[in-house]
Amino acid sequence: MNFVMKLTKNETLKIVKFYRDYASDSKNESVLFFAKTEFVAITVYSSNKVMFQGEDASAEYKMWVAMLNYNDDTSPKKPSITKKIEQVQDYFLESIGSDEVGTGDFFGPVTVCAAYLDYRNIEFVKTLGIDDSKKLTDDKILVLGEQLASKITFSLLTLHNEKFNDLTEKGYNLNKLKAYLHNKAILNLLAKLNTEPSVIMDQFAEKNLYFSYLKDEDNVYRDITFKTKGESKHASIAIASIIARYAFLKHFDKMSIDSGFTLLKGASKEVDLLTANIISEKGEQFLRKYAKVNFKTLAKAKDILKDM
Template sequence: MGQSVIKLDPLALKKLVNYYTPNRLSKKPPYAVIAAKANGCTITAYESGKVMFQGDNHEEESSKWGSQFETKTNKTKTKSAIPKWINQDHIGTDEAGTGDYFGPITVAAVYATEKQQALLRELGVKDSKTMKDPTIQKIVKDILKTDIVYSSLTLKNEKYNQLQKRGWSQGRIKAWMHHHAIKNVLGKLDDSVDPSGILIDQFCEPDVFHRHVKATGAESHDGLTFMTKAESYSTPVAAASMIARYRYVYEMNQMSKEVGFDLQKGASKIVDQQAKRIIKSHGEDYLNQIAKVHFANTKKAKQ
């Protein structure tokens, strides 16, 4: 079993603890602030700021919190430098819904020329994490009126849960979706168009991404670049992030209408209560259609 170890400052450690609280294990080692299990990986965070990730997906999970980490072989991974073509025409991808119990995973890819990127920025395109959903929805409606080339994919919960039961980790699912979103965009471009680059908002190490894609039976695209917080540097990635969020929110609104109340985003205690309410009103099997049932929220709701 592989492992990764990273060191976080107090603020980052607090964010990590809050993130994994829904997946908390009942027992933890001495001096640990939390022990949790998520994405097929055991996470143990200590008072010192040291965090250990153990399991098949240790690289993928640890890369969410830092692009530099140690492995058993003491290899050091560093994040990519900003590409020289960041302001030139390129494809950018991002996803939404991966940490939310309710709702699907959505992925978007956007190709934009230098001129189109300037227009997107004028429309208000930037890091979606700095904006509220109503603002994102308004801007995306304007984005979709432009002549950019994009692809938006939505993985419904029922299919997501099927893939999970087949042994697909969430990392493999995301890589599979990013791969196909890029493929769709490339297929829409004229033969004369050769993008300066393809940039993915990094959620795992590059070699892990390529292994995930290969495991799905596909061949990964050439010339991929990976960056953490890529939406802060790349307008196409920022636009992709907003489109993915727009699609996720749309699906959540549709599901909320079906269940008769507003579903909560995230994976908090409120989500546990809503899952319990749904089990009582619609039955446990209904969760398979609207939730990522392998999350710890399902077990808590049933208890």
């Protein structure tokens, strides 16, 4: 399905600037600018009409509707099927959502966010197209994260690498650390509110196990609903995921500058090679400030160095 916007010249220029790194040539003389990302094609016509096509066209269109405060008169009506209506209502449930980012990345911190979606922000959030937050590109996360952080009440915690490494060496496993951070973020957020809404967490451990990780804590929030793939079921979790990812990306970029290396996300053979290169140039101790040294990546990097 195609999504079309009729814009002013200044609004069109904002879109051209945003997608300039993805620009491609077009043989159509009426096309002023054409760009193509992995999931969407953007065509800007000389008439200042902009068309979005492709798998991610709907989400991209909704993002620009929100960013430009565009008057969208073409939005489809809600389906009349009762089950569909219930699913939409459940997704946009007024609630606190909690999610974490960075636990699968060798480089970079762990960020945890608890975010409150209240009824006053539901219509705003609906315009953003965040129902598949895990599919969003980093560029889009940086845009949406800033928008959400300016409107949503949230609590964000960052576990930096040096502290992470100290704690894991003292016997804390990753899930115990995540449980502590989630509990703290939820309590911090509730302290900001005059109400106590439902709390929904993207499940990373069984309920009993989650609370067992917190057995030594004096203050534990227990009225939590756990949902697997929660970001696709509740907007509050998707919001928390985006803000946590936004913070992670900001930290990650700064770490690349500070370290003098172009750090890579995730854990892969490319990350192994980069780690070996860093150890070769800076020494293993240098990694403690930028990486989670309990990952198998470190051992693989050392093996690479042995074979060199």
